[in-house]
Amino acid sequence: MENSISYLSPEYIRQLLEIKSESKNLDYKEGLNWDDKASRDKKLEIIKDILAMANTQDGGKIVFGVKDDDFSFAGLKKNDHKSFDQTKVNELLHSYTDPKHFCHVCKQIIDGKYIVVIDVPEFQEDPIICKKDAPSSKNRDKLILKKGQIYIRTEKASSEIIPSVQEMRELLGRSLIKKGDELLSTIERLIKGKPSKASDESQEKYDEEIKEANNFIFQNIGNKLEIIGYWEVYAYPIEYNSKRISDQRKIRELIEKSEVALRGWNFPHTDSHGNASNFTKGRQSYTISEGLSYEGYCAYQSGLFIWKAAFEEDVSGIHTSIGKPALYVRWAIWSITEYFLFFKRYYVEIAPESDLHIKIVLNRTGDRQLLFLHPSSPPTDDLYERELHYNQYIAREPSIAIEKDIKVVDLRASYKEIANSIIKHIFSVFNWDDIKEPFIDQWQTRLIKRKF
Numbered sequence: 332m333e334n335s336i337s338y339l340s341p342e343y344i345r346q347l348l349e350i351k352s353e354s355k356n357l358d359y360k361e362g363l364n365w366d367d368k369a370s371r372d373k374k375l376e377i378i379k380d381i382l383a384m385a386n387t388q389d390g391g392k393i394v395f396g397v398k399d400d401d402f403s404f405a406g407l408k409k410n411d412h413k414s415f416d417q418t419k420v421n422e423l424l425h426s427y428t429d430p431k432h433f434c435h436v437c438k439q440i441i442d443g444k445y446i447v448v449i450d451v452p453e454f455q456e457d458p459i460i461c462k463k464d465a466p467s468s469k470n471r472d473k474l475i476l477k478k479g480q481i482y483i484r485t486e487k488a489s490s491e492i493i494p495s496v497q498e499m500r501e502l503l504g505r506s507l508i509k510k511g512d513e514l515l516s517t518i519e520r521l522i523k524g525k526p527s528k529a530s531d532e533s534q535e536k537y538d539e540e541i542k543e544a545n546n547f548i549f550q551n552i553g554n555k556l557e558i559i560g561y562w563e564v565y566a567y568p569i570e571y572n573s574k575r576i577s578d579q580r581k582i583r584e585l586i587e588k589s590e591v592a593l594r595g596w597n598f599p600h601t602d603s604h605g606n607a608s609n610f611t612k613g614r615q616s617y618t619i620s621e622g623l624s625y626e627g628y629c630a631y632q633s634g635l636f637i638w639k640a641a642f643e644e645d646v647s648g649i650h651t652s653i654g655k656p657a658l659y660v661r662w663a664i665w666s667i668t669e670y671f672l673f674f675k676r677y678y679v680e681i682a683p684e685s686d687l688h689i690k691i692v693l694n695r696t697g698d699r700q701l702l703f704l705h706p707s708s709p710p711t712d713d714l715y716e717r718e719l720h721y722n723q724y725i726a727r728e729p730s731i732a733i734e735k736d737i738k739v740v741d742l743r744a745s746y747k748e749i750a751n752s753i754i755k756h757i758f759s760v761f762n763w764d765d766i767k768e769p770f771i772d773q774w775q776t777r778l779i780k781r782k783f
Contacts, residue, residue, distance in 0.1 A: 339437040339448055342705055347394055347448070347595045348441070349623050351402040352603060353488035355387050356592040359397035362407055365414040375465045375475040377449070378427055383482040383490035384451040385432050385459045386502060389592040390781065391484065395447040406444025415447045427476055429462040430454075435781070450781050456509050458502050501588070508679075533571035537635055540612065541565065544629035544637040551606070551617040552639070555625040559645035560656060560699065562666070563692035566674055567635040568685040569736070576632045576681055579609035586614070586630060589676035591669045593778055598669045599628045599638050622646060634681055649702070655725065656695070657702040658761070664754055664774045667691065671742065671750040678739045687742065690734045691753060697729040701761050724763040731760050747775050 353359060358380055363373055377393065384391030395415075396407040417436040425431050435450040458481055465476035481493045483502065493499055549556075568575065576582050590597045600618055601607050607616035613635075617627030626640030644657045651657050670691065678687060701724040733753055742749060751771050758766050 339439065339450065340705065341439060341441055343594070344394075344437075344439055344441055344446060344448060346623070347392060348397070348404050349620075350595060353402075354592075354597075355484040355486065355488065356384070356389055356391040356597070357595055358384075358391065358393045358488060359399070359402055360393060360395045361397065361399050361405070362411055363395060364408075364411045365416065365419060367414070371468050372475060374423060375467075378424055378465070379476055379482060380484075380490045381424055381432075381434050381449065381451050382428065382459055382461060382476070383484045385428075385434075385454050386481060386493075387484040388453060388505060388588070390451045390453040391592075392451065392595060393449040395449075396445060404441070404444065404446070406441075406446060409445060412438060412445035412447060420449065427461050427463060427465065429460045430457055432459050452781055454506070456506060458506055530570070533569065536571045536573070537567055537633070540629075540631050540633060540635050541637065543612075544615075544631075544635070547610075547615055547629055548617065548627040548637070548639050552619060552625045552627050552641075555619060556639070556641055556694075560642040560658075560693065560695035561625075561645075562638075562640050562642065563690075563694065564638045564670055565636070565688075565690040565692075566678070567633065567688055568678070568682040569688060570685070571633055573612075573633050575634045576613075578632070579614050582614040582630050582632065583609075585677060585680055589673055589680065591673050591676075593669065593781060594665065596624065598666075598673055600624065600626060634678070634685075636677065644702070649705075651700045651702050653700070653723070655698060655700040658693075658696070658699055658726075659702045659705060660719075660758075661705075661774055663757065664771055665778045667754050667757075668747065668750045668775045668778055671746040671753075675742050675746045679743055683739055685739050687737050687739060688734070689737060690732065692733075693731040693757065695729065696726040696731050696760070698725060698727070699761075700725045701758065701763060719763075724758070724761040726761045728760055731757055733757070747772070747779075751775065 347357065350357060363377070364370055365374065380393055384393075396405060397403070398405050415436055415438060420436055421433055424434060432454065433452070437448045437450060439446050439448070461476050461478060461480050461482065464474055464478045467473040467475055477492065481499075481502070482490055483493050483498060485491055493502065576585065586599065586601065590599060590601075599616075601616045602618040606618060607614070612633070613629060613631040615627070615629045619625055623646065624640065624643075625646065626638065628636065628638040630636050642658065643662055644659050649657050649659065674687070674689065678685065703719045733756055735749075735753070737749060751768060754771050755766055755768065
């Protein structure tokens, strides 16, 4: 196994540091020396966190070099940074995981400070079980890890033995879905009919809710979107049913269960500072985080979901070398893939037999240029990507809108391929006509396998 793989880019790690809030998928640690024998208990606590994140949807990341009290970035001592070794971490991890599970160790220097990130993928097919006891070296009667137990991350960002039958059912359900999805992706549907269209009556009712949702989002973040580019995402089952989801509490549960946390900042992001709330027909949220994100969503009992967010590039002030507003190729691929992964998870739960209408809009794309290498990224060794870097692909349309009707069963079986076709269409409007689908698939796979 390659030692200390560093595939997490500096800009991505900066985003993790900006979140400053622990969650099921993100944990901060102040410091640790992996070679220090006196740190055995601390290392076992890290193994416990890894076991728990492996059983958590989308896995998680443990960031070393962040203060415990205020989550500010302090950095690690040089010797502590050097002590982290991917092979050593995985050797200890393998002593306690069944089936065997791997994590990735990324070592970087950010703003002159040492930082380590342990990236933990979600289990592939079967949940990870602890295969032996790990007593504390300070108190042999205390078990840090217990044989035969399954650990998960909780909403309070702690790693605990799975506490209830309900959580166990959810975990096993994810395992069954993974196996079922693999089977679905290899079998063509016996009868592949075209998705149906919404009736005029259904469309009128959705249009009313879409208008309400747009008003809410623009009232709260519209001033942040006035002069920058932004995404719009719409999705809903073809046939309208005002009570498709029983109540607001259920919507909240479904969004938490379906959200995608592959990059640290979840999609969709639910605000944790008082800007998320229920309303008569559903649940809504908006977030204003300077330098990080301006976004909002509305989720209706009917199944309608609407989300809007400023382009990350514009919030971060990223421009191309000739001063044009940018659309960063990798971020676009990752964002659209996340949208469709969320749709897959969400609508399999609420409308598994339905057809969906999905619409994706990119606003203020006129004179915007594709950016192939992030300004802080090192030169690439990929000849195809280097060639693209020196071409100028610029959109002339003021906005790009794509609408698609999709069966949920097709979404479940091939969400990546559907996202790939949308991405290819968007890039074609930037006059990139000869894009190779394996190029898109490569970056989708890196997202899903968390190799950023």
